Amino acid sequence: MSDDEVFQELRVICAKILSVDPADITQDVDLRDELEADSLDMAELAAATEDRFALFVDLDTAKQARTLADVVTLVRAAS
Template structure:
């Protein structure tokens, strides 16, 4: 795990635990949001909003179809943070 992933993980883990009402030790990178942590659509929406605020990225308009685990969420946040602040919209 590189420094960026480590930083994101340290903040994402307690956030996921709080939003999904699970113990922090249950939040591991391979934990599936729905199947393992019991997230419902409201939890996912709350996690998205809180992640946007905490990490300063916008998850709106991103392809989240491959995001099913906590590790996937961390990867998405890291990739969004690595993008330049003003990328032109794809046409």
């Protein structure tokens, strides 16, 4: 799976969790500042990412993710 394919999958997950239009989600959008994701949203995103990609996401590492590009990097590193 390419980085773009991972991003597209994460975009759908993120849009559902944050109740935003997927078109508003770019790779560089700040999840916390621009999309107003709180710590519960980020934990839910980590859990959904684990489920979708069958991997383990370390919560301390996940807390450092600011953008969807950061999450793509985490997925690629854990694969």
